[in-house]
Amino acid sequence: MATEEIRVCGIVQGVGFRPTVYRLAKTYGLCGDVCNDGEGVLIRVSGSEEAITEFLARLQTECPPLARINQLTRTTYEGEFKFDDFVISTSVNNTIKTEITPDAAICPQCQQEIFDPFSRFYRYPFTNCTHCGPRLSIIRAIPYDRCNTSMSAFVMCSECGKEYHDVENRRFHAQPVGCHVCGPAAWLERADGKSVTASMFSMLDDVDAVCTLLQKGEIVAIKGLGGIHLACDATQETVVQKLRQRKKRYHKPFALMARNVEIIEQYCIVNAKEKELLTSSAAPIVLLQAIGKKVAPSIASGQSTLGFMLPYTPLHHLILRRMNRPIVLTSGNLADEPQCIDNDEAREKLGTIADYFLFHNREIINRVDDSVVRVVGDKVQTIRRARGYAPAAISLPSGFDNVPQILAMGSELKNTFCLLREGKAILSQHLGDLENAAAFNAYQENLNLYLNLFEHQPEIIAIDKHPEYLSSKLGKELADTNKIKIYPIQHHHAHIAACMAENGIPLDSPPILGIALDGLGYGHNGTLWGGEFLLADYRKFQRLATFKSVAMIGAKQAIYQPWRNTYAQLVAANLWDDCEQKYTDLEIFKFLKNKPLKLLNQLTEKGINSPPASSVGRLFDAVAAAIGIYRDECSYEGQAAIAMEAIVDVSSLNNDKETLIYPFSFSFLDSIYCIDPRPMWQALLNDLQQQIPQSIMAAKFHKGLANTIVGMVKHLSQENLISQVALTGGVFQNRILLEQVTKELQILGIKVLTHSLVPANDGGLSLGQAVIAAAQLIHES
Structure with a gap:
């Protein structure tokens, strides 16, 4: 024995x-x-x-x-x-090293029970078991026992208690278990405060009434798993526009939910991998190619994809039981603020947006947004990592096993933070843009919660080098208060390290070539980078090549007014004089001539609020504006670039004729290669003059940029031992660019590393910061 x-x-x-x-x-x-x-x-x-x-x-x-x-x-x-x-035996409280399970979509058995009239869970909107239901959204502390969750407010009835204590039952020790008798309850309210009566609807209950309201063209705020959503019929343009106006979200795409995959397939192409994602326990929003039936035009204007998810809670399933078309299900918030999670907060903030509220009395402890993914090739690309994925730990490559506890603060936009310990990284859920005061407050609350949940006591804090990022300032405060060491990490190095870490590159591996393309990040000597070729390992990097730096006239304004980038690019390429002589009939020239160019020139010459940036994100904006896409204003970063990707002419893209590719040139200056878009601009202006269709110009730009990136890799490979290339940064969320570059590099025999577990955008940055700080600490030791 x-x-x-x-x-x-x-x-x-x-x-x-x-x-x-x-x-x-x-x-x-x-x-x-x-x-x-x-x-x-x-x-x-x-x-x-x-x-x-x-x-x-x-x-x-x-x-x-x-x-x-x-x-x-x-x-x-x-x-x-x-x-x-x-x-x-009873749970034991000691040092926290276990992981917290992400919230999970309703399982098939629970789904069957809520529609079974003979089940005691028939039409119960909070049905769950050990295989599904809330986790992160309701937890206050570890161990994950009922007393440490928001379910502690509900005393189990004898039937639930019997199942909870029956080891052979699916609900044995399912902490959120409850039923009509003892569990949370949902109810309907009118936003105007008037009473709701059953006689107003033909309905089974308040949850069923929501379906009728949506069909009638009403906007309903629905309290769900990790936050409150705003819902309406996705096929009624009038109500979708009304939602946009009230929410002050004028252009950003709305997420959609449909009852089943068959309904989604009426609107989009769904391949096997995408169906697997839709029906997984994570149940994310999946970006799908739109075809067939049309939703309301303003759901995702300027885009060729729709973001669909399936019902992931019993509440959703019960609402959509009679709904044969998609609904909008977007975050219940005012533009840029965090999603509401509290009933009173929702009444106050969403009362002028929603016509009705569907509330419940189970407290949401942790706000958790819906995750967003897409399939590129046969690989999943995470765009926003939240519900269903966070806070599942990411195992780090060999060499990081015995690193002390590290906290990485993340970026300013699309923020996540990261706790690193014992060879694992725990990334927070997506927390949003910290420039919004409410989002920054929520970031601090979540940070404190995670540090307490995991009893994490960092010995090192890693921050972005940008001195004005709120996450960096908070990191410095925490380091000063706790007298611990701080590691400022370069933005694009962090992007590359995150890609290396999730692809399992060991700590002691030789440097790889990382290509980091994004909107911008803090470089050396106060400069802004955004189009970088870095020879990097986890500890250090060498900048081998970059895109030509061009002034961001008006700084942040250049992100939301693409024409500013077009003008700056034309001036930097010494082509503005050509425009005044040869291209005076072009729409873009006429448009720019009406802008205060004299003032803009003065700002640029004096370096006032016009920092030079090697940003490929701003180059995309400049090209989009030049060919007539979102020229004047954008309501969110990257809107013009996304719209340009959506219109690309596929036949031109797949044609190898050199005349269907915009050229770029290389130069070598100050020990670094520089990619100059001047030839591209010359060719593009000629195409504008010849009235070449937008779709073909968009294809020529994508193809030309991809060829240029691959050409630079070839060139750098002759001088450096390069067998692996990491593609990272928000620009590589562009499917066409990612596929084109990947395909051409693989033809050259180069292994391509891309993102899957964490976003290529700044949502994955904290992982990179954490592993770089760990590597530098190990080296110092």
Whole structure:
């Protein structure tokens, strides 16, 4: 007989792991116990060695759907063993090392129960079990027990209690379990405060009434899993426009939800990989190619894709039961503010937007936005990492195993922060743009929560080098207060390191070539970068090449007024005089002549509010404005570039004729190669004069830029040993550019690293900051 202690680490709490252990232990006639503690799950077991080995083998193959075993260690148990059967013991509180499970979409069994008139969960909008339901959104502390969640406010009835304590039941120790008798409840309110009566609708209950309201063209605020959403019929243009005006979100695409995949397929192409994502337990918003039936035109104007998700809570399923068309389901907030999570806050902030509210009385502890993904080739590309994915830990490559605890503060936009310890990185959910005061407050609240949840005491804080980022300022304050070391990390180096880390590049690997293209990031000596070729490892980098720096006239204004970038590019290319002589009939020339060019020139010459930037993001804006796309104003960063990607002529893109490619030139200046777009602008102005269609010009630009990037890699490969290239930064969320560059580099025999687990945009930056700080610390040690 053997007596062993077995430690299991990973996502093993709140996912039905202990019942699985119990069932298998009983099957093999083992004695002992299993319990949750701060490190994960602890099993003490006695039986024959053969039985224990088979028990553990089956435990790994029959792991519950939401569980993930990262590590399983066996040691001989030396203590007093008092068990003559196998039992589930009470949770133990000690140092927190376990992981928190992301919120999970409703499982098929629970979905069946809410539509079964003979089930006690029939039409219960908060039905869940150990295989599904809320996790991060309701948790206050670890271990994940009911007393540490917002479900502590609800005392289980005898029926729920019986299932909760029945080890053979699917709801054994399902912490959010409840029913019509004892659990949370939902109700409908009118935004104008008047009473809602059953006689107003033909309805089964308040949840069912929401469907009728949506069909009638009303806007309903719906309190869901990780926040409050605003919903309306996605096929009624009048109500979609009304929602845009009231919410002050004038152009950014709206997310859509449909009852099932079959309805989505009426509006979009859905391949096998995309269907797998839609129906997964993460249930993200998936960007899909639009075809067939049309939604309201203003859902995603200027885009060729629609963002669809399936119902992921019983509440959603019950609302959409009678809905045969898509609905808008967008964050319940005023533009740029965090999503509302509290009923009173929603009444105050959304009362002028929504006509009705569907509330419930289960508190949302942690705000969790919907995740956004797309499939490029056969690989998933994460655009926003939140519900369903966060805060699942990301295992780091070899070499990072014994690093002390590190906190990385992330960026200013699309912020996430990262806790690094013991070879794992825990990224927060997407927290938004910190320049908004409410978002910055929410960022600080979430940071404190995570530090407490995981009992994380950082010995190092990593920040972005930009001195004005609020995340960097807060990082400095925390470092000063706690007297710990701070590591300022260069923005694009962090992008590349994040890509390396999620692709498993070991710490001691030789440098790779990272290509980081984005809107902008703080470079050396106060300059702004955004089109960089860096030879980098985790510790350091060398800048080998860049795009030509061009003034961002008006600084931040250049992000939202694309014409400013067009003018700056033409001046930098010494082509403005040509425009005044040869291209006076062009619309873009006439448009720019009406702007205060004399003032703009003075600002540029004197360096006032016009920092030079090597930004490829702004180059995209400049080209889009020149060919007539969102020339004057954009309401969000990248809007013009996204619209230009959407109109690309595919036949031109796939044609290898050199006449269908805009050329760029290289030069070597101050020990660095520089990509100059001047030839591209000359060719583009000629095309404008010849009235070449926008779609063909957009294709020629994409193709030319991709060829230029690949050409630079070829050139740099002759001088440096380059076998791997990492493609990162927000610009590489452009599907066409990413696919073109990847395909051509692979033809050259170069391994291409791209993002999947974390976003290529600034949402993945904190991971890069954390691993760079770790590598530098290890080197110093």
